[in-house]
Amino acid sequence: xxxxxxxxxxxxxxxxxxxxxxxxxxxxxxxxxxxxxxxxxxxxxxxxxxxxxxxxxxxxxxxxxxxxxxxxxxxx
Amino acid sequence: xxxxxxxxxxxxxxxxxxxxxxxxxxxxxxxxxxxxxxxxxxxxxxxxxxxxxxxxxxxxxxxxxxxxxxxxxxxxxxxxxxxxxxxxxxxxxxxxxxxxxxxxxxxxxxxxxxxxxxxxxxxxxxxxxxxxxxx
Numbered sequence: 001x002x003x004x005x006x007x008x009x010x011x012x013x014x015x016x017x018x019x020x021x022x023x024x025x026x027x028x029x030x031x032x033x034x035x036x037x038x039x040x041x042x043x044x045x046x047x048x049x050x051x052x053x054x055x056x057x058x059x060x061x062x063x064x065x066x067x068x069x070x071x072x073x074x075x076x
Numbered sequence: 077x078x079x080x081x082x083x084x085x086x087x088x089x090x091x092x093x094x095x096x097x098x099x100x101x102x103x104x105x106x107x108x109x110x111x112x113x114x115x116x117x118x119x120x121x122x123x124x125x126x127x128x129x130x131x132x133x134x135x136x137x138x139x140x141x142x143x144x145x146x147x148x149x150x151x152x153x154x155x156x157x158x159x160x161x162x163x164x165x166x167x168x169x170x171x172x173x174x175x176x177x178x179x180x181x182x183x184x185x186x187x188x189x190x191x192x193x194x195x196x197x198x199x200x201x202x203x204x205x206x207x208x209x210x211x
Contacts, residue, residue: 047160047161047165047168047169047174048147048159048160048161048165051161051165052146052147062148071164072164073164
């Protein structure tokens with residue numbers, strides 16, 4: 001099952017109000033994705049906590065096996 | 077629910093090792109590209125670090141780190157008892173100098189921008205890989 005990039009973008013932006021996310025399919029196989037995210041919630045947080053916020057937003061799609069790898073790029 | 081004994085062991089290891097890497101394979105024989113890249117970064121920092129091969133107990137260790145650090149994927153680098161990140165965070169922090177700061181070392185010269193590949197001449201000390209048995 002290939003991931004729906006727009007759905008993932010929506011999940012991130014819904015979980016982090018005011019954020020902006022781009023989700024890119026890096027391998028063309030739909031399961032190794034890259035998310036570039038900027039969000040006001042990142043302010044003052046460590047990198048790991050910023051990544052935790054993004055992962056938490058799409059956790060459901062990890063758990064159901066839709067995504068296997070998500071590279072996260074935080075845009076400051 | 078993570079195994080309590082294993083959880084305690086992992087917490088102990090994190091407390092005992094100032095720099096600790098949970099990885100797939102060993103520093104000399106990584107079994108995953110992300111683990112290999114993280115080792116390559118650490119080796120440039122010239123710090124002593126402990127390394128734990130997670131493969132013998134992958135699923136139980138996932139459950140443990142999920143519970144104690146809210147993080148399920150490996151590699152995971154712990155510094156001073158805190159999860160710093162996985163491969164991408166470690167590489168990013170290496171490039172912007174934050175890793176050197178977290179480790180309390182000087183930024184290696186090879187990490188300067190646009191510098192050609194320049195492996196350190198001295199092999200940094202590595203503790204032998206530690207084993208965790210699945211229960």
